[in-house]
Amino acid sequence: MAGQFPEWIRRTWGSGSDFGVTRGILDGLQLHTVCQSARCPNIGECWRRRTATIMVLGNVCTRKCAFCGVRSAQSGQTLRAPDPEEPGRVAEAVRRLELRHAVVTSVTRDDLADGGSGHFAATVETIRAVNPGCTVEVLTPDFQGSRAAVETVMAAGPDVFGHNIETVERLYPVLRSPAHDYGRSLAVLKSAAAMAAASGGRTAVKSALMVGHGETPDEVRATLAGLLEAGCVAVCIGQYLRPGKAEREVAEFVTPEQFAAYERMAYAMGFAFAVAGPFVRSSYRAEELVNALKARH
Template identity: 45%
Template sequence: MRNPKQKLPPWLKQRVTAEGVNTVSSLMNELALNTVCQSADCPNIGECFGARTATFLILGGICTRHCRFCSVPKGRPQGLDLEEPERVAQAVKTLGLKHTVITSVTRDDLADGGAGLFAACIQRIRQLNHEITVEILVPDFGGDEAALSVVLEASPQVFNHNIETVPRLYPLVRPEAIYQRSLDILQKAAEYGASLTKSGIMLGLGETEQEVVQVLKDLAARGVKAITIGQYLQPSPEHLPVVEYVHPEYYKMYEEVGYSLGFLQVVSGPLVRSSYHAAMLLDANKDDKNR
């Protein structure tokens, strides 16, 4: 499984074309919006922007936490932008989206962690288009159940919170997060009645196969219905180095394990990210209900 040579393997090389990318980038600049596609250096930006889709990054562009895998800027955020939901909704309308994904930086400086703005985004998007489906990828809100309820009461079709890595690596990868707290958030969302709960994990940080399988079991036991599994890529020399480039055959193996545990959808591959082909989950859910 291990690859001692850290040269980028062929299965991780992507061709990015400017067509579509410039259109979405210009719109985001015009509306003063952030996307996780740009802020987190997503390798699928060419494909997604080319298809006129994007994952909106709300609550500003500065994160209060210092996760060592993430390229989103860290520091002291500015005040809350209450006009952001309106601009997000306008962007969704302009792009003609049928499904949209909204995520955010972590805002530990806010009393509700930004939950109110998540809810406002969902509500404003639906006011402009009742047919659109909304997926949210949320931080842990410091474990605040009241903040979590605010988001869930807005009834997103998909509730996503990434587990990111195995518990042993949390102090190294996510020093301000808690594995059990993230599991609790996902379980509470499922118990609340969220239509679909989802999570994601990165590979290549030094985890073992047994640890990954245990995380999948932990998530399944909490009612999580979908999982994304992808390769960690080092954003800069200041971030954690890649321990290994995991071969595609292992992603296929984890996919099979996930389905055997009862996941409705397992999207597993080197270039997979949290919102990659996100709308497919809703299609899978419809098919499952029609059986």
């Protein structure tokens, strides 16, 4: 096992009293996190800093992508209906964690008529009601391309609307479940950006992608160009790391120098905020993005 990872793929195992406090708050409120479900290597750092990305609508996904460690539904399995109490528990977790910026994501819920968009909106509104001044970021599924679902979320006025393109177009067939579509994800971002512009530009639109699946820098550039054209102002690029033996192997560990080059490229192309690095995740240090965007106004 030694030498399996380059020296820059090294994190701290979550421990210590602050980690325990975060865990206690989230467990106590029966909330799921993508930190745990995706086996995120940043959990030690983030939870010790008392930040976490809460995952609503359960911890079972109706799709299965080859890179993702989140559990997927068995065929014929009925998932629980959205818990109307969950937005309140999320808001309470935000209060107890004293978050100034809350990031909320979900599994994909193709079984729900609105894709869970109403639950997202209720969560944004409840977080705000309980935590005045707290900024809220959503990281949504594609809602099967439903413009109405995007509209539902946008009507709640999140500070950041995130939807991850995840990978370059060529790798969609091998990495993503058949229900995903590259163009449709771009269309979701485009809808959100158009709605944000129409309502005065309060919401920043953001996306993220993984590298290390064998994509080329030219393909990354083309993906960034597509995101920009869709209206994204912020992008995150991080290394794919395999959650477990069931998921696809890492094709390549992208060097820190190449990440730095990607970040420069994104800024040069016109993104207002870009961050690239081995452990960058769409929600990792997300507060910095909001602060950076606010500073521009």
